[in-house]
Amino acid sequence: NAGVTQTPKFRVLKTGQSMTLLCAQDMNHEYMYWYRQDPGMGLRLIHYSVGEGTTAKGEVPDGYNVSRLKKQNFLLGLESAAPSQTSVYFCASSTRLETQYFGPGTRLLVL
Amino acid sequence: SQQGEEDPQALSIQEGENATMNCSYKTSINNLQWYRQNSGRGLVHLILIRSNEREKHSGRLRVTLDTSKKSSSLLITASRAADTASYFCATENSGNTPLVFGKGTRLSVIA
Numbered sequence: 001n002a003g004v005t006q007t008p009k010f011r012v013l014k015t016g017q018s019m020t021l022l023c024a025q026d027m028n029h030e031y032m033y034w035y036r037q038d039p040g041m042g043l044r045l046i047h048y049s050v051g052e053g054t055t056a057k058g059e060v061p062d063g064y065n066v067s068r069l070k071k072q073n074f075l076l077g078l079e080s081a082a083p084s085q086t087s088v089y090f091c092a093s094s095t096r097l098e099t100q101y102f103g104p105g106t107r108l109l110v111l
Numbered sequence: 112s113q114q115g116e117e118d119p120q121a122l123s124i125q126e127g128e129n130a131t132m133n134c135s136y137k138t139s140i141n142n143l144q145w146y147r148q149n150s151g152r153g154l155v156h157l158i159l160i161r162s163n164e165r166e167k168h169s170g171r172l173r174v175t176l177d178t179s180k181k182s183s184s185l186l187i188t189a190s191r192a193a194d195t196a197s198y199f200c201a202t203e204n205s206g207n208t209p210l211v212f213g214k215g216t217r218l219s220v221i222a
Contacts (some may be wrong), residue, residue: 004153031209032121034208035212040147040214041214042199042212042213042214042215043154043199043212044212045211048209058209090153090154092153092154096143096160098144098203099144099156099159100146100156100201100210101156102153102154102155103149103153104152104153105152105153
Protein backbone atom coordinates (compact mmCIF):
# COMPACT_ATOMS: atom_id res chain seq x y z
CA ASN A 1 0.00 0.00 0.00
CA ALA A 2 1.24 3.48 -0.87
CA GLY A 3 -0.77 5.11 1.95
CA VAL A 4 -1.27 8.81 1.27
CA THR A 5 0.46 10.33 -1.73
CA GLN A 6 0.64 13.97 -2.82
CA THR A 7 1.33 15.47 -6.21
CA PRO A 8 3.40 17.53 -6.91
CA LYS A 9 6.19 17.50 -4.32
CA PHE A 10 7.32 21.03 -5.09
CA ARG A 11 5.94 23.89 -7.16
CA VAL A 12 6.80 27.51 -7.86
CA LEU A 13 3.98 29.81 -8.92
CA LYS A 14 3.77 33.44 -9.85
CA THR A 15 1.23 35.64 -8.11
CA GLY A 16 -2.17 35.22 -9.75
CA GLN A 17 -1.51 31.80 -11.23
CA SER A 18 -3.71 28.86 -10.39
CA MET A 19 -2.89 25.29 -9.54
CA THR A 20 -4.35 22.09 -8.12
CA LEU A 21 -2.74 19.85 -5.54
CA LEU A 22 -3.74 16.21 -5.65
CA CYS A 23 -4.01 13.90 -2.67
CA ALA A 24 -4.68 10.20 -3.08
CA GLN A 25 -5.14 7.48 -0.46
CA ASP A 26 -5.49 3.74 -0.89
CA MET A 27 -6.71 2.89 2.62
CA ASN A 28 -10.44 3.31 1.88
CA HIS A 29 -10.64 6.12 4.42
CA GLU A 30 -13.81 8.19 4.63
CA TYR A 31 -12.20 11.34 5.98
CA MET A 32 -9.62 13.45 4.19
CA TYR A 33 -7.96 16.73 5.16
CA TRP A 34 -5.81 19.51 3.79
CA TYR A 35 -3.45 21.40 6.13
CA ARG A 36 -0.88 24.09 5.68
CA GLN A 37 2.23 24.33 7.85
CA ASP A 38 4.11 27.55 8.31
CA PRO A 39 7.15 28.13 10.54
CA GLY A 40 6.09 28.58 14.15
CA MET A 41 2.41 28.08 13.33
CA GLY A 42 1.99 24.33 13.52
CA LEU A 43 -0.63 22.76 11.28
CA ARG A 44 -3.73 24.66 10.33
CA LEU A 45 -6.71 22.95 8.74
CA ILE A 46 -7.78 24.41 5.40
CA HIS A 47 -10.66 22.15 4.32
CA TYR A 48 -11.74 18.63 5.05
CA SER A 49 -14.14 16.00 3.78
CA VAL A 50 -16.15 13.38 5.66
CA GLY A 51 -17.04 11.41 2.55
CA GLU A 52 -17.21 11.36 -1.21
CA GLY A 53 -18.98 14.45 -2.53
CA THR A 54 -18.79 16.35 0.77
CA THR A 55 -16.45 19.13 1.89
CA ALA A 56 -16.28 21.49 4.84
CA LYS A 57 -14.25 24.55 5.80
CA GLY A 58 -11.49 24.41 8.33
CA GLU A 59 -9.64 27.14 10.17
CA VAL A 60 -8.07 28.91 7.16
CA PRO A 61 -10.22 28.23 4.06
CA ASP A 62 -9.98 31.61 2.30
CA GLY A 63 -8.28 31.51 -1.10
CA TYR A 64 -8.65 27.74 -1.44
CA ASN A 65 -11.26 25.41 -2.92
CA VAL A 66 -11.52 21.65 -2.67
CA SER A 67 -13.32 18.78 -4.33
CA ARG A 68 -13.87 15.13 -3.40
CA LEU A 69 -15.35 13.54 -6.49
CA LYS A 70 -13.87 10.13 -5.70
CA LYS A 71 -13.45 8.60 -2.27
CA GLN A 72 -9.72 8.09 -2.74
CA ASN A 73 -8.91 11.58 -4.01
CA PHE A 74 -9.05 15.03 -2.44
CA LEU A 75 -8.05 18.02 -4.55
CA LEU A 76 -6.95 21.41 -3.25
CA GLY A 77 -7.18 24.32 -5.66
CA LEU A 78 -5.67 27.77 -5.57
CA GLU A 79 -7.52 29.97 -8.05
CA SER A 80 -5.26 33.02 -7.81
CA ALA A 81 -2.11 32.34 -5.84
CA ALA A 82 -0.76 34.96 -3.44
CA PRO A 83 2.65 35.14 -1.71
CA SER A 84 0.84 34.52 1.60
CA GLN A 85 0.03 31.04 0.33
CA THR A 86 3.69 30.09 0.27
CA SER A 87 3.72 27.14 2.63
CA VAL A 88 4.05 23.40 2.97
CA TYR A 89 0.76 21.64 2.33
CA PHE A 90 -0.08 18.30 3.90
CA CYS A 91 -2.90 15.97 3.10
CA ALA A 92 -4.14 13.39 5.59
CA SER A 93 -6.82 10.73 5.79
CA SER A 94 -8.55 8.77 8.53
CA THR A 95 -11.33 6.27 9.07
CA ARG A 96 -13.11 8.69 11.38
CA LEU A 97 -12.09 11.59 13.58
CA GLU A 98 -9.16 9.72 15.12
CA THR A 99 -5.73 8.67 13.92
CA GLN A 100 -4.72 10.53 10.79
CA TYR A 101 -2.27 9.29 8.16
CA PHE A 102 -0.27 12.01 6.47
CA GLY A 103 1.22 12.40 3.03
CA PRO A 104 4.80 13.59 2.47
CA GLY A 105 3.81 17.19 1.77
CA THR A 106 3.92 19.66 -1.11
CA ARG A 107 6.19 22.69 -0.90
CA LEU A 108 4.65 25.68 -2.65
CA LEU A 109 6.47 28.92 -3.32
CA VAL A 110 4.47 31.85 -4.67
CA LEU A 111 6.57 34.66 -6.07
CA SER B 112 -7.46 28.54 16.45
CA GLN B 113 -5.04 26.07 17.95
CA GLN B 114 -6.29 24.08 20.90
CA GLY B 115 -3.15 22.41 22.18
CA GLU B 116 -0.12 24.33 23.32
CA GLU B 117 3.08 22.36 23.66
CA ASP B 118 5.74 23.23 26.16
CA PRO B 119 8.63 23.70 25.77
CA GLN B 120 8.87 25.00 22.22
CA ALA B 121 12.32 23.47 21.93
CA LEU B 122 14.25 20.91 23.95
CA SER B 123 17.83 19.74 23.63
CA ILE B 124 19.09 16.70 25.54
CA GLN B 125 21.90 14.18 25.49
CA GLU B 126 21.42 10.70 24.12
CA GLY B 127 20.22 8.34 26.85
CA GLU B 128 18.38 11.03 28.79
CA ASN B 129 14.62 11.18 29.09
CA ALA B 130 12.62 13.83 27.23
CA THR B 131 9.37 15.21 28.55
CA MET B 132 7.00 17.37 26.54
CA ASN B 133 3.77 18.85 27.76
CA CYS B 134 0.52 19.80 26.07
CA SER B 135 -2.24 21.96 27.49
CA TYR B 136 -5.66 22.41 25.94
CA LYS B 137 -8.76 24.46 26.60
CA THR B 138 -11.98 22.54 25.94
CA SER B 139 -13.41 19.09 26.64
CA ILE B 140 -11.91 16.36 24.51
CA ASN B 141 -12.74 12.86 23.31
CA ASN B 142 -9.10 11.94 22.91
CA LEU B 143 -5.63 13.41 22.66
CA GLN B 144 -2.99 12.22 20.23
CA TRP B 145 0.73 12.72 19.81
CA TYR B 146 2.40 12.87 16.43
CA ARG B 147 6.01 13.07 15.34
CA GLN B 148 7.42 14.92 12.36
CA ASN B 149 10.92 14.42 11.03
CA SER B 150 12.34 17.39 9.20
CA GLY B 151 10.70 17.85 5.82
CA ARG B 152 8.35 14.89 6.24
CA GLY B 153 4.70 14.28 7.02
CA LEU B 154 3.44 13.65 10.53
CA VAL B 155 3.39 10.14 11.93
CA HIS B 156 0.92 9.06 14.60
CA LEU B 157 2.56 7.89 17.84
CA ILE B 158 -0.12 7.28 20.41
CA LEU B 159 -3.75 8.07 21.25
CA ILE B 160 -5.14 8.42 24.75
CA ARG B 161 -8.86 8.65 25.37
CA SER B 162 -10.46 11.02 27.82
CA ASN B 163 -11.26 8.19 30.26
CA GLU B 164 -7.65 6.97 30.30
CA ARG B 165 -4.91 8.38 32.52
CA GLU B 166 -1.77 6.73 31.20
CA LYS B 167 -0.68 4.80 28.15
CA HIS B 168 2.58 3.17 27.08
CA SER B 169 4.02 2.27 23.71
CA GLY B 170 7.62 1.07 23.67
CA ARG B 171 9.76 3.91 25.03
CA LEU B 172 6.81 6.31 25.00
CA ARG B 173 4.65 7.09 27.99
CA VAL B 174 1.70 9.43 27.73
CA THR B 175 -0.33 10.78 30.61
CA LEU B 176 -3.58 12.68 30.53
CA ASP B 177 -5.02 14.84 33.30
CA THR B 178 -8.46 16.02 32.20
CA SER B 179 -8.96 18.06 35.38
CA LYS B 180 -5.91 20.15 34.46
CA LYS B 181 -6.55 19.85 30.73
CA SER B 182 -3.00 18.70 30.13
CA SER B 183 -1.01 15.80 28.77
CA SER B 184 2.63 14.84 28.81
CA LEU B 185 4.74 12.73 26.48
CA LEU B 186 7.80 11.05 27.96
CA ILE B 187 10.42 9.48 25.74
CA THR B 188 12.77 7.33 27.79
CA ALA B 189 16.40 6.58 26.95
CA SER B 190 16.34 8.95 24.01
CA ARG B 191 18.31 8.30 20.83
CA ALA B 192 19.65 10.62 18.16
CA ALA B 193 16.96 9.19 15.86
CA ASP B 194 14.29 10.67 18.17
CA THR B 195 15.28 14.13 16.96
CA ALA B 196 12.07 15.53 15.47
CA SER B 197 9.15 17.82 16.19
CA TYR B 198 6.37 16.44 18.36
CA PHE B 199 2.79 17.64 18.14
CA CYS B 200 -0.21 17.06 20.31
CA ALA B 201 -3.65 17.04 18.71
CA THR B 202 -7.03 17.00 20.36
CA GLU B 203 -10.30 15.56 19.15
CA ASN B 204 -12.78 17.83 20.83
CA SER B 205 -16.24 16.88 21.99
CA GLY B 206 -18.53 17.97 19.19
CA ASN B 207 -17.42 15.81 16.28
CA THR B 208 -14.91 18.25 14.82
CA PRO B 209 -11.55 17.46 13.22
CA LEU B 210 -8.32 17.22 15.18
CA VAL B 211 -6.77 20.47 16.29
CA PHE B 212 -2.97 20.49 16.36
CA GLY B 213 -0.63 22.46 18.58
CA LYS B 214 2.48 24.25 17.37
CA GLY B 215 4.84 21.48 18.41
CA THR B 216 7.99 20.90 20.44
CA ARG B 217 11.30 20.59 18.60
CA LEU B 218 13.39 17.90 20.22
CA SER B 219 17.10 17.62 19.55
CA VAL B 220 18.91 14.57 20.89
CA ILE B 221 22.66 15.00 20.83
CA ALA B 222 24.80 11.92 20.44
